[in-house]
Amino acid sequence: MGTQKEAIRLAIRDELLGKYREMHAKGKDVLSTDWLYGDFLLSLSKKEEAALEEEIAEMIADGLIEYVGGPKPSYRFTTKAKDLLCL
Numbered sequence: 001m002g003t004q005k006e007a008i009r010l011a012i013r014d015e016l017l018g019k020y021r022e023m024h025a026k027g028k029d030v031l032s033t034d035w036l037y038g039d040f041l042l043s044l045s046k047k048e049e050a051a052l053e054e055e056i057a058e059m060i061a062d063g064l065i066e067y068v069g070g071p072k073p074s075y076r077f078t079t080k081a082k083d084l085l086c087l
Helices: 002-022 033-043 046-061 079-084
Strands: 065-069 074-077
Touching: 002 033, 002 046, 002 079, 033 074, 046 065
Parallel strands: none
Antiparallel strands: 065 074
16 A cells, blocks of 8 residues: 555655746745646545645655745745756
8 A cells, every 4th residue: 555655745746846847937936826726726536635735744854845825825946856867
């Protein structure tokens, strides 16, 4: 079970970082809440939603994203994420 959960979390991380790359990011770019809550979140199962919450918490702890706030939680990518992706 742990391996499957890790695979889901890695897929979610890849999706989030892929979205960042797709944005042609320059650092400190905010992840689109329309995409996160409208497109991405709606495509996830309940199990994947739980993994998303865990992965966002881990990405914050790893210094890849930071919480911004707003009516719906929003997140900003850090320069560390930019450096990781060599953008």
